[in-house]
Amino acid sequence: MAVQADDILLSIEDLHTYFFVDGNVAKSVRGVDLSLGRGQTLGLVGESGSGKSVTAQSILRLIQQPAGRIVQGRIVFEGTDLASIAEEEMRRIRGNSISMIFQEPMTSLNPVIRIGEQIAEVVRLHRGLPAREALDYATDMLAKVGIAEPARRIAQFPHELSGGMRQRVMIAIALSCAPRMLIADEPTTALDVTIQAQILDLMRSLQRESGISILLITHDLGVVAEMAHRVAVMYAGQIVEHADVATLFERPLHPYTEGLLASVPGLDRAPTPDRMLPAIAGTVPNVLDLPPGCAFQDRCPKVHDRCRREEPPLATVELRHDARCWLHVV
Amino acid sequence: MTLYLLQRLLYLVPLLLGAVTIVFVLVHMAPGNPVDYIIGESGADKEMIARLTADMGLDRPLYIQLLRYLGQVATGNLGYSFVSNMPVLELILDRLPATLLLMASQLVFSISLGVGLGVLSARRPNSLLDNSITVFSLASFAVPVFWLGQLLILGFGYYLDWLPIQGMVDLRAGYTGFDLVLDVARHMVLPVLTLTLYNLALILRLTRGSMLEVVGQEYVKVARAKGLSENTVMIKHALRNALLPVVTVVGLEFRALIAGAVLTETVFAWPGLGRLTFDAIHARDYPLLMGMFIFISVLVAVGNLVTDLLYALLDPRIRYR
Numbered sequence A: 001m002a003v004q005a006d007d008i009l010l011s012i013e014d015l016h017t018y019f020f021v022d023g024n025v026a027k028s029v030r031g032v033d034l035s036l037g038r039g040q041t042l043g044l045v046g047e048s049g050s051g052k053s054v055t056a057q058s059i060l061r062l063i064q065q066p067a068g069r070i071v072q073g074r075i076v077f078e079g080t081d082l083a084s085i086a087e088e089e090m091r092r093i094r095g096n097s098i099s100m101i102f103q104e105p106m107t108s109l110n111p112v113i114r115i116g117e118q119i120a121e122v123v124r125l126h127r128g129l130p131a132r133e134a135l136d137y138a139t140d141m142l143a144k145v146g147i148a149e150p151a152r153r154i155a156q157f158p159h160e161l162s163g164g165m166r167q168r169v170m171i172a173i174a175l176s177c178a179p180r181m182l183i184a185d186e187p188t189t190a191l192d193v194t195i196q197a198q199i200l201d202l203m204r205s206l207q208r209e210s211g212i213s214i215l216l217i218t219h220d221l222g223v224v225a226e227m228a229h230r231v232a233v234m235y236a237g238q239i240v241e242h243a244d245v246a247t248l249f250e251r252p253l254h255p256y257t258e259g260l261l262a263s264v265p266g267l268d269r270a271p272t273p274d275r276m277l278p279a280i281a282g283t284v285p286n287v288l289d290l291p292p293g294c295a296f297q298d299r300c301p302k303v304h305d306r307c308r309r310e311e312p313p314l315a316t317v318e319l320r321h322d323a324r325c326w327l328h329v330v
Numbered sequence B: 001m002t003l004y005l006l007q008r009l010l011y012l013v014p015l016l017l018g019a020v021t022i023v024f025v026l027v028h029m030a031p032g033n034p035v036d037y038i039i040g041e042s043g044a045d046k047e048m049i050a051r052l053t054a055d056m057g058l059d060r061p062l063y064i065q066l067l068r069y070l071g072q073v074a075t076g077n078l079g080y081s082f083v084s085n086m087p088v089l090e091l092i093l094d095r096l097p098a099t100l101l102l103m104a105s106q107l108v109f110s111i112s113l114g115v116g117l118g119v120l121s122a123r124r125p126n127s128l129l130d131n132s133i134t135v136f137s138l139a140s141f142a143v144p145v146f147w148l149g150q151l152l153i154l155g156f157g158y159y160l161d162w163l164p165i166q167g168m169v170d171l172r173a174g175y176t177g178f179d180l181v182l183d184v185a186r187h188m189v190l191p192v193l194t195l196t197l198y199n200l201a202l203i204l205r206l207t208r209g210s211m212l213e214v215v216g217q218e219y220v221k222v223a224r225a226k227g228l229s230e231n232t233v234m235i236k237h238a239l240r241n242a243l244l245p246v247v248t249v250v251g252l253e254f255r256a257l258i259a260g261a262v263l264t265e266t267v268f269a270w271p272g273l274g275r276l277t278f279d280a281i282h283a284r285d286y287p288l289l290m291g292m293f294i295f296i297s298v299l300v301a302v303g304n305l306v307t308d309l310l311y312a313l314l315d316p317r318i319r320y321r
C-alpha cells in the first residue's frame, strides 16, 4: 500500500511549537515532519510528555494561548498551509474538514448542554442547516455511531450516558460534517477493554465507509498494530522513527523504538494495561533544558561519542522508513 | 418539584420560630427602652412611666411577652409601632417598594456588569485590561459602603451639584407622570451606584475565577475544535458552567446585600425599609423592629429558594425532589 505523493492529505514540515512560560521556553515540538495519506491511519506513539498532543493541537491551532505558539513550520492540508491562514479561515476548517476527539469522554462533552444540541450546533455552523433539520441530522448521526434510541438520547444530558456512549457521541460530533481527517488523541485510553475494542471497531468501519484519514495518538502499541497503516514514534518533541506498521514491528531502527517493542509482551494478545508503553530505564529529558546532541543519549544502550556532540537528522534509511539515529546515517 | 417547594416552605416555620425567639430576647435585653425614648428629655413622673410601661406590656416577664407576641404573629398581626401607633405591617408595606426598587436595580447592574467584566477579565488573564479591572474591583470592594456613599455625595452632589443626594423625589417640585419617573431615576443614581460598586466586586472576582477554571476544561477545547467563534465558545459553552458557583455565592450573600441596602438607604435618606429599620433601632420600637426582622428573614429565605431553583435551571445534573 504505497502512498503516492498526490495521495497525501496532510503533511507537516519542520513544525516547532513552543510554550513561553515565566521567561522559559518549553520546546515541546521541535522540528516534526509527518505525512498522512488519504484513507490511511497514522499512529503517533511516544512516552508521556513527548509532544504528541501538542503536535495534534498544532494542526488545528488549538495550542493554549497566549503561552503556546507555532514558531516555525508548515502544516499543509489539501494544498493550504494551516499555519499561516487567518483565524477565521481556520475556524471554517475545524470541525468541518478536520475534526478532533479527545481522551476523556467524561469531560469532553459540555455538562449543561443537551446531546442533540452539541451535535446540531456543528452542522448548523458548517452546513447551514436550520435548527429542526440539524436536530434530525444529529439523531441520524447518533444512530450511525451505534447508539440505541437516538431520538430519546438527543434530549438527554451527558451525565445520563456511560463513558463508552459519550465517546460515541464525540465521534458523532467529529464526523457530523463528513471531515476528510480525524485526529483522535488517545480516544480509548480512558475506557475499559471491551468498550475500547468497540470504539476502535466503530472507527475502523467508519473509515472503510467514508475513506477518512485518521491521526491516531496512543500509548498502546497494540492499538497501533491493529489500527494503523503507518507509525511515527515521537521522543522529546521530535519524530525519531517513521515507517509502515509491519516494517516498524519487524525491523525497528531507532534504539528507542527497539526498547519500546522489546518490553511489549505478545502484541497478538488482547490489550491489557501492561501492554501500554513500558518504562524504559531513565526519564524523558526536560524540554526546557535539552542536552546538546541526541535527546535520547542518556538512556540509549548504543550511545557513542557523536551522539553527545551532534544531533542526528531524520534520515531515510530504506524506502518509506526514516530514523533519527547516527547508527543509521550512511 | 412542587413537593420540594412545599417542603422548603414548611421548613421555614420552625426556622423562623427559633430565630424570632432569639432575636426577641436579644432586642429586649439591649440597653435602653422605648419608654425613655417617648418621654425624651422633658422628663416625667414615676406614675406616668409605670403607666406607659404597663400599656406596652413591658412590665410582664419576658417569656409572657414572647408568648403573647408569637400568638399575635401567628394570626398575621405584627402589632403596632410604639412610636407612631401605626400597624407595623402597614409601615413595612409602605416602605417596601422604595427598597425593592433600589435592590432590584442594583442587582441588575452589579450582576450584568460583574459577569460582563469578569468574562472580559478572564479572556486574557494578566493582560493590562485584566489587571486594571482587578485593581478597580478590589478598590471598590475594600471601601466601606457608607464612606463610598458619602464620597459620591460630596463629589457629585456637593461639589459638582449634578445629582440630588437625599431622598427619592423632590417633594417641592411636585412632579407628576413622566417627570416624576425621571426625578426618581435621578435620585436613584448615587445610591444605586454605591451599591453596585460594592457588590460588583464580589460577582466580578467570582466570575473571573470560575471562568478561568472552566476555560481549562476539555469541553471548551472541544467547542473550539468544532470551529465555533470565540464569543460562542466563551458565552454558550464556558459562561453557563462558570455561572454555577456565582449563583450559589450570590445566593449565600443575600443577607449582606440587604445589610448593604440598609446602610446605603441611611446615607442617602432613601425612604425604604433600611431607613425604617434604622429609626426603629434608634427608638427601641420593639414591635416595628421585630416585624422588620421577620420580614427580612422571609426575604432572605425566599432569596435562597430562588437561588436553588435557578441553580437547578442552570445545571441539569441537579434535580430537586
Ligand SMILES: Nc1ncnc2c1ncn2[C@@H]1O[C@H](COP(=O)(O)OP(=O)(O)OP(=O)(O)O)[C@@H](O)[C@H]1O
Binding pocket: A019, A021, A026, A028, A046, A047, A048, A049, A050, A051, A052, A053, A054, A055, A064, A067, A068, A287
Ligand atoms: N499549556 C502548556 N503550557 C506549558 N507547557 C505545555 C503546555 N502543554 C504542553 N506542554 C508541554 O509540552 C510537552 C508535551 O506535552 P504533550 O501534552 O504534547 O505530551 P503528550 O505526548 O501528549 O503526553 P501524554 O501522553 O501524557 O498525553 C510537555 O512537556 C508539556 O509540559
Ligand SMILES: [Mg+2]
Binding pocket: A052, A053, A054, A185
Ligand atoms: Mg497527550
